[in-house]
Amino acid sequence: MAELIHPEEKIEVSTSVNKPITKIALIGNPNSGKSSLFNQLTGLNQKVGNFPGVTVDKKTGICQLNSHQKVRIIDLPGTYSLYPKSLDEKVIIDLLYNQQSDLYPDLVIVTADASNLKRNLLLFTQLVDLKIPAVLALNMMDVATKEGVKINLEQLQQDLGVPIVPVNARNGSGIAALKIVISQQLQAPKRSFFKIPENLEGLVQQIRQYFDLETDYLAWHFAHQYQNLKFLSETDKGFISNLLQQYEFTSNTLQANETITRYTQINELLLDSVRVEKADNNEKFSNRLDQILTHKVWGYLIFFTVLFMMFQAIFAWATYPMDLIDAGVTGVNAFIQERFDGPLISLLTEGVIAGLGGILIFIPQIAILFAFIAILEETGYMARVTFMMDKIMRKFGLNGKSIVPLISGVACAVPAVMAARNIDNWKDRMITIFVTPLMSCSARIPVYTVLIALVVPEKYYLGFLNLQGMVLMGLYLLGFVAAVLSAWVMKIILKTRERSYFIMEFPVYKMPRWKNVGLTIIEKVKAFVFEAGKVIIAISVILWVMASYGPGERMAQVEQTVQQQARQNNWTQEETNIRLSSEKLESSYAGVFGHAIEPVIRPLGFDWKIGIALLTSFAAREVFVGTMSTIYSVGDSENIKTIKEKLMTEKDDAGNPFFTPARAFSLLIFYVFAMQCMSTLAVVYRETKSWRWPVMQLIYMSGLAYVCSFIVYQIFK
Template identity: 90%
Template sequence: MAELIHPEEKIEIKAAVTKPITKIALIGNPNSGKSSLFNQLTGLNQKVGNFPGVTVDKKTGICQLAPQQKARIIDLPGTYSLYPKSLDEKVIIDLLYNQQSDLYPDLVIVTADASNLKRNLLLFTQLVDLQIPAVLALNMMDVAEKDGVKINMEQLQQDLGVPIIPVNARTGSGIAALKIVISQQLPVPNRAFFQIPEEFSGLIKPIRQYFNLQTDYLAWHFAHQYKNLTFLSETDKRFLSDLLGQYSFNSNTLQASETINRYTLINELLLDSVRVEKADTNEKFSNRLDQILTHKIWGYLIFFGVLFMMFQAIFAWATYPMDLIDEGITAINNFIQARFDGPLINLLTEGVIAGLGGILIFIPQIALLFAFIAILEETGYMARVTFMMDKIMRKFGLNGKSIVPLISGVACAVPAVMAARNIDNWKDRMITIFVTPLMSCSARIPVYTVLIALVVPEKYYLGFLNLQGMVLMGLYLLGFTAAVLSAWVMKLILKARERSYFIMEFPVYKMPRWKNVGLTIIEKVKAFVFEAGKVIIAISIILWVMASYGPGNRVAQAEQTVQQQAQQYNWTPAETSLHLSTQKLEASYAGVLGRAMEPVIRPLGFDWKIGIALLTSFAAREVFVGTISTIYSVGDEENIKTIKEKLLSEKDEAGQIFFTPARAFSLLIFYVFAMQCMSTLAVVYRETKSWKWPIMQLFYMSGLAYVCSFIVYQIFK
């Protein structure tokens, strides 16, 4: 058992407490336990926003340090160094180098893996050289003990010159001591770990004077990274460019030299304070498990088994709460409509509440998907999955982490797009988000079922291979092929200055911390409901208005015509209601737009009625069946046989069967590729922080759907 010295009581804070710390930046290497520590400090008092100009989330939270003292914790992206390798990591230098920023911290908490101090201290020494007050939170002490790592905390604290608090972010051990320390006004570290080379002193001095910087090391970073600092003006950047031109300043070479010098010093420091005595139990559980879970054959089989279980849960388990939500929304609507009447009530029930139902119904799928992802990440298995898949996915412009969003898209593109935020590289993440909606989601199933039943005979081959089932499987494979090929094309088109690296550290296997899993679920659900939800409700209201009202008195004339026909032909109230809904829809703005669309969609074999279905199903693909049911006067949209019989009896203007195989297959292909989901567009906007990407998706997928549908119809007609 390792012998650890816990020096909470020995930490001396020399500066008097004069004011509470209001802003604290939390930073550390990936897999150092930073996210777990953030959750321990903030609990449910978290807020997700975004850093200006980038796609990475800004997570902040309120920490109660003392009864009368709170601090704002800013969770920065994980990084190994202050020399960023990705666009997301650049938010760190934008924050820490700009003292005028609203988020500039009063204090930095650096999380470090106690079992791998050498690697973690590189980032720590860089931060100390910026002379920002700092605390080192030494995490994973239990892992260090098991690995036979003995740490003399008192000596290490003396060598590093900052308070060190041993913590276990998974269990909460040491959090109280950490709060006590960060509630004080800590002094600026007086230890320097790196000296600027003497030949560049003439470069550093004018930079410090021009920008009024406090340290040479910050001026050193301005020289290295001025092109990446968004808060600098073009005039500032020209000044630095001209100044650097006077020196032989090779940034890559100097960064490498600095890293070597820092590691040399870190090695010397750790000789005094850290001893490693390998325990018999040290290894080897994780390595032995990796031999199976990352095996070139068994590893993939196990992974696909895990995916099968995940999607069984998303398809099967989510059905019950989704049905309850759907029934609840319907019950609320029926309750309101039974007691009140009028246009505003219709807007509330058919527009606002129905739109709200379209948001809430996704919650079970989102919660289940991110529960699985959080568990896989917490246990350490997700790192192995991304490692295995990277070699395959990289050929198509993606990386190993893209596999989860792509396969998640089979259930629903909304949580799948949200899952892409785990991809560090900007280009890989954008490509993944862009192509994920091409995967056939569960919302397409009602469309596929109706149209396949129309034109594909129910035949069996070899006694068990159903022809309709094989066509359905072919549609799913077609969507996957389109996603992969589109990713390959985007790889050639999309330019990014950052190179795609895949550096993956395998964390040890461990039991998930259920608090973190729960917080992850709550965070993702809140992000969807409050961000994407606003857009969904707005579009739902617009679609309701378009389908409920028409130009002039056309809707009123349609009602009058149907009433006259009902008396003439002795229709029952049910028949009258069905014809009335059809005529009102045709006379509405949606009907007018459908007629206006007809010349454009006629080459695909579609008429104005299908045009309305295409328009209304933009809210969600599954709305297609309900719209078709109303247009063709089919009362029960759940009765597929009734819809099938009605569609088969539908005639065109020449009196021929309208839904020929050519039209049905054209419509099927259109729905395989088309972006008929406002929820997905809303969440893509939320994830990319820009309307550029969802608009590009809409035009690309709609264009692809149109061209492929046109080709299919022209071939089969």
């Protein structure tokens, strides 16, 4: 074992007033447990930002090593090599190759899957040659043991020349030992794994001297990747480009030769420290399970069944908690209105509480949706879905990696669009970004559930198939079909010679870590409620003002006219209040605005009230329910009703129910296709660096929604 410095020696240095906090980069292959290790080290002391100049997420956190020492952990994107293929991976080289960066690490923790050391050590040997102090966190030792892999840690540590700490990032074992090791003042590794070819030593030395670099291997990477290094000036890049032409530098061939050389050394090294003992029938459980779950027939049926169960659960399991929330909001409103009166009370109950209640009631459904997605990711099944869908996706101009943004779009289009940066091919990436908003996100659930509950009876078939749940799934499938068909059209329109390849590694199946699932649910629901809540409250207040006041003396004149009609027709007080409420709403600023756009949306079956909701929901789709709740609550303080009941009692000009199946389905279809989200347009602009793509999305999706909604209404009315 390598000699360790006692932690107390480090404490004296690290607590110096002038010494900045130590920065530690956490890096490793995908599915090596890096994210779990980051959570173990930082707990809740973490935040998400962006790396400078790019839109890639930067997760950093504070780790308390001991009572006197803290360090900052930087969670880098997963990568197999220091030769990047995706946008996420490119931020790694910008960070590790720029010693002037504020985020340049003092130490690197490399996570490695103990059951697959050969693949994991390729990245590790590259990092060692950069001569950054390093620690190897050997994760998944329990998996390695089950697979018959025995590792001589003392021999491996001696061969690699860096401290090795076995950990289990899932249950936290080994974390204390890792903290002790990284609290030491570790030196840069002395061993090198790659030697620069003799005919290129002159090239490397000139680059090293020109940029004042510490190692030959760093200069070697400058030669390979100067075009990707954002911190280099055009003059610097020109200098390297001229050198490469002079030395006839062939990057792809040299990268391949380097990889072969490294794997040769890794194989020799592992012969001394790793022994694999397999039983006769020691076929991995994951492989046996994959024969079923990724089967060319059964795999798709199982995936469809999983989706079907998820959408059934959104309706069936969420009923009781939704009823409790609904009763609670209604009770609070009734309590306040029975005891207080005045404009401020009306603002609170009819504006703030009515609007916010329209979003709180959907927390159970959102939580169930995110729970399913988190479990699919935790178990490793989501990776299999990506693999299965690759062959199908390619026919429509996408690839297997596109299924991750598309499925993520079921939760929210914003992170889903950002997830598309893992797609290497430009054309596939642009198509994926363009069509992802057509997937029905969680913000559409409030609209879907309210309208479905209005016109679809709550019937069960075979004792467990909920008709409302089947309709909901149909809407989601409709969005998916629209997405892939739109992708197919774009595949024909966009011309490029670039070809894409799909390579990924399956993680082993494992039980989900329920703590991670729970944290994901809490985090996503909290973001949904608070981020949407800010918009909803603001819009609800504005709507209340617009619906309660009108231009000039119109509101006073309306009240005078209605009172006169009431005396002439001998209306009861309740009839008078209802008519007064309706007339005031139509004469208000909201009514004037709604009437102005009504001719445009009338062919879809919509009136001026729905028109107001459509426009306000452009800020966020879920605002639609809050808007309708606010509009139908105004002036109705003596009769507190749920949004569903308010819509059911709404009448058209002939006195018939307004929300007929034709009108409700027309509105549902409109929301399936419409780009009703400013946040999505903003993130598309940020990811594409151009307004062309979000503007095209807005025009295309709005036009598609209008046409399809028009067809549905004309057929069913």
